[in-house]
Amino acid sequence: MGPITLLGAVDPVWVAFLSPELASRMQFGWTISVHIIFASLSIGLAPFIIYFTWKDVRTNEQRYARLRSFWVKVFGVGFVMGTVTGIPMSFQFGTNFPQFAEVAGELIGGPLAFEAKMAFFLEAVFLGVLLYGRDRVKDRTYVISSVLVGFGAWLSGFWILIVNAWMQTPRGYEMVTRNGMEVAKLTDPFAAFLTPRMPWMYVHMMNASVIAVALLVAGVSAYIVWKKPDTEAWNTALKLAVVLLIISAPFQAVHGDAYGRHVEDTQPQKFAAMEAHYETGQADLHLLAFPKSPDALTDPRAENLVTVSLPAVGSFLASGGDFDAEVIGLNEYDENPPVALVFWSFRFMVGLGFLFIGLSLWGGYLTYRGRLSDSTRYLKAMIAASPLGYAALLTGWYVTEIGRQPWVIQDELRTSEAVSSTLTGAEATLTLVGFVVVYVGLVLTALYVLKWLVREELQALGVREPNEGRWHGPIPGVSDDD
Amino acid sequence: MTDPLLPVDAYLVESLPEIWFGVVLFALGMYVVLDGFDFGIGMLYATRTDEHERETFLSAFGPVWDANEVWVVAFGTMLLAAFPRVYSRLLADNYMLALGFVVALVFRGLGPELREQRDDERWKRYADYAFIGGSVFAPLLFGMLAGRWLFGGATLPVALTGVGLVAVSVVTGAAFLAAKTEPSLASELRTYGIGATLAYLGGVGVLLGTVVLTDAGGAADAVLSLPVAAVVALSIAVGLGGSVLARRGRYRAWLASALALPTLLTIFVATLLYPTIYPPTGLLVREAVVSPLALNLVTVLGFPVLLLVLWYFKFLYGVFSGPIEDEGYGG
Numbered sequence A: 001m002g003p004i005t006l007l008g009a010v011d012p013v014w015v016a017f018l019s020p021e022l023a024s025r026m027q028f029g030w031t032i033s034v035h036i037i038f039a040s041l042s043i044g045l046a047p048f049i050i051y052f053t054w055k056d057v058r059t060n061e062q063r064y065a066r067l068r069s070f071w072v073k074v075f076g077v078g079f080v081m082g083t084v085t086g087i088p089m090s091f092q093f094g095t096n097f098p099q100f101a102e103v104a105g106e107l108i109g110g111p112l113a114f115e116a117k118m119a120f121f122l123e124a125v126f127l128g129v130l131l132y133g134r135d136r137v138k139d140r141t142y143v144i145s146s147v148l149v150g151f152g153a154w155l156s157g158f159w160i161l162i163v164n165a166w167m168q169t170p171r172g173y174e175m176v177t178r179n180g181m182e183v184a185k186l187t188d189p190f191a192a193f194l195t196p197r198m199p200w201m202y203v204h205m206m207n208a209s210v211i212a213v214a215l216l217v218a219g220v221s222a223y224i225v226w227k228k229p230d231t232e233a234w235n236t237a238l239k240l241a242v243v244l245l246i247i248s249a250p251f252q253a254v255h256g257d258a259y260g261r262h263v264e265d266t267q268p269q270k271f272a273a274m275e276a277h278y279e280t281g282q283a284d285l286h287l288l289a290f291p292k293s294p295d296a297l298t299d300p301r302a303e304n305l306v307t308v309s310l311p312a313v314g315s316f317l318a319s320g321g322d323f324d325a326e327v328i329g330l331n332e333y334d335e336n337p338p339v340a341l342v343f344w345s346f347r348f349m350v351g352l353g354f355l356f357i358g359l360s361l362w363g364g365y366l367t368y369r370g371r372l373s374d375s376t377r378y379l380k381a382m383i384a385a386s387p388l389g390y391a392a393l394l395t396g397w398y399v400t401e402i403g404r405q406p407w408v409i410q411d412e413l414r415t416s417e418a419v420s421s422t423l424t425g426a427e428a429t430l431t432l433v434g435f436v437v438v439y440v441g442l443v444l445t446a447l448y449v450l451k452w453l454v455r456e457e458l459q460a461l462g463v464r465e466p467n468e469g470r471w472h473g474p475i476p477g478v479s480d481d482d
Numbered sequence B: 001m002t003d004p005l006l007p008v009d010a011y012l013v014e015s016l017p018e019i020w021f022g023v024v025l026f027a028l029g030m031y032v033v034l035d036g037f038d039f040g041i042g043m044l045y046a047t048r049t050d051e052h053e054r055e056t057f058l059s060a061f062g063p064v065w066d067a068n069e070v071w072v073v074a075f076g077t078m079l080l081a082a083f084p085r086v087y088s089r090l091l092a093d094n095y096m097l098a099l100g101f102v103v104a105l106v107f108r109g110l111g112p113e114l115r116e117q118r119d120d121e122r123w124k125r126y127a128d129y130a131f132i133g134g135s136v137f138a139p140l141l142f143g144m145l146a147g148r149w150l151f152g153g154a155t156l157p158v159a160l161t162g163v164g165l166v167a168v169s170v171v172t173g174a175a176f177l178a179a180k181t182e183p184s185l186a187s188e189l190r191t192y193g194i195g196a197t198l199a200y201l202g203g204v205g206v207l208l209g210t211v212v213l214t215d216a217g218g219a220a221d222a223v224l225s226l227p228v229a230a231v232v233a234l235s236i237a238v239g240l241g242g243s244v245l246a247r248r249g250r251y252r253a254w255l256a257s258a259l260a261l262p263t264l265l266t267i268f269v270a271t272l273l274y275p276t277i278y279p280p281t282g283l284l285v286r287e288a289v290v291s292p293l294a295l296n297l298v299t300v301l302g303f304p305v306l307l308l309v310l311w312y313f314k315f316l317y318g319v320f321s322g323p324i325e326d327e328g329y330g331g
Helices: A003-008 A020-059 A062-095 A098-132 A139-168 A189-193 A197-227 A232-266 A268-274 A294-298 A313-319 A339-368 A376-385 A388-402 A425-460 B016-045 B051-061 B065-082 B084-092 B095-115 B121-151 B155-180 B183-214 B226-247 B251-273 B292-319
Strands: A173-178 A181-186 A285-291 A305-310 A407-409 B276-278
Touching: A020 A062, A020 A098, A020 A139, A020 A197, A020 A232, A020 A388, A020 A425, A062 A098, A062 A232, A062 A425, A062 B065, A062 B084, A062 B095, A098 A139, A098 A181, A098 A407, A098 B065, A098 B084, A098 B292, A139 A189, A139 A197, A139 A407, A181 B292, A197 A232, A197 A339, A197 A376, A197 A388, A197 A425, A232 A268, A232 A313, A232 A339, A268 A339, A268 A388, A285 A294, A285 A313, A294 A339, A339 A376, A339 A388, A376 A388, A425 B095, B016 B051, B016 B065, B016 B095, B016 B121, B016 B155, B016 B251, B016 B292, B051 B095, B051 B155, B065 B084, B065 B095, B065 B292, B084 B095, B084 B121, B084 B276, B095 B121, B121 B155, B121 B251, B155 B183, B155 B226, B155 B251, B183 B226, B183 B251, B226 B251
Parallel strands: none
Antiparallel strands: A173 A181, A285 A305
């Protein structure tokens, strides 16, 4: 749905409001976008938290105690944000997409319940210990708590992605009639849980979270090192984040390339939207694309873009080696996803991915030369790049989710059929506005808290900041661990 | 497709759908009991003006609320896994209530977390508003959601269910805090606790009377049945007995009896529902349940984990047992 139809999609009765379908989709998209930032923060921070906690307990070195304390606080705030934004997610399948919940209940209910019981509880309980129990439990229990919290975050992703992967490549079910409705009946749990998409998605998402958080840790560390070059703790954190980035960023590109071929195999329509490929036949690869006119932003086609393209390489990549391979075009389908959003999101994500590889190689070179913390230019680049991992992660998910449209369950249930029939445009629009307001406040608050934590850390390191910013309140006290 | 590990066409045990009805209501009960006293702490927090006392309340709340809150997700997702139509209808038919509830939870959860980030009067005041407001509205709206589940569109019973959950949350919150604080504060708390107990019992009485007189949601017969009468009689006995214990300063015993109130409330909900599971459409447990393979799977994979979760909670409450230490929210 491009912007043109987007404007046309208002409810005829409630002219001033969005249609229930569009409002529901925007609401789900918006709330999950915010939630996933915090969910992936937990996933990506997990290795850092475990490492710092373990080193702290084992070596008793001040730098690790400092890093543990700082990042556990960030994890704690992120986890609370993740909890409060996650609960609406588990309700919105019912409030906004009840037909989807009912059709897919047998397939998605189990994994969602396992996520709550196996993962969410594990994280929530042992995070309580991690945040408040340092003096109440033994060292060993404390380290184990950090491992369990991290494990919980990764396990949580596992079950949630089983659900999402099933929506992309549904397997292991048959359609039956129950209570007068066509619903999916589970016939093969292994096929339903370990769908073709699942391993691809899990690896790509976990690694994307590691990249996003490595960039965040690197950015925060770079800022503190820039202000206070001789800090032992934050030089350690910076180096660790860069090392993690050197491993994860190139891996993501190699993995993503193969993932793309898998999407072409299993969801040709989405792949065609990613490449704005309309005519079935040989596909070119558009390495770079720029719009010639504003129209091309909303309707990208090869003829209205300035592209740097490799002829037939699209076919080669999609088929894994055949330049003449036929790639199915968008013209084959009755209804297509909003091509522009998918096409540009995909390019944005890939472009950022290559930027991260560049940053990681640059960092690797500087580390090799032993000048990582001396290069002000690199420190500034890393500060600037600190939110970009999240931008890549979100645009990647836009490709996945918007690219699946018009289906909510690929080739089985349309999104338009999944939306609540009792929901009015007024209600849906009202709650959408409510969620936008509340969550914007939430994200801003999270950013402020991070900023305050960094300032507090600088204070503890003895750095007096030249600009105190707009906040004129007293500086919060420094806790005992420092 | 034959699966050698699990029966495909028959439930592991014949009564598995009924067992799952019990399990889903058990999760609901855990939520109402555990997050209930969190809500109670949040509401009683409004009666404190002394910074030290507020910090004490937050110290009791801090380590456990998040884990307690997860029980609502366990409830919702297990309802979806076992009875997808009930999950869908309950939430879709009560759109504003359900989303209002989750937004109230957002404010409740964020308030204390943000409060400790800044040592500034105005900042703390706003964080407190979020905490208190969320703690009032979350049980109110959740109770109303339960009321809509039981009684459909009848306004007064639905409102009373909401108010009842608020009152019972104050009781458990007061008892929980009283058991963990010094005597002078505890004796103030018991005044609120006893008042809330009486309000709760009175509210239940009005609710039952209304349902019998108006036959709201067709529940009049169910309300007059023996099991419901037994649950109500027990609630009255436990409520009044608990109040006596509170008067005598036996706060741990009071806490035990106070926690029995929301437990009985959940049993009350279960007896009103069964054998239907969605009274507004008369849907029965057996009609709403998923196919044998799906239910067998969530049983085999889910039950052991549920036991493990109960052990986690034992561990968590063990670590943070005993009197509240004056360490503030952040430790």
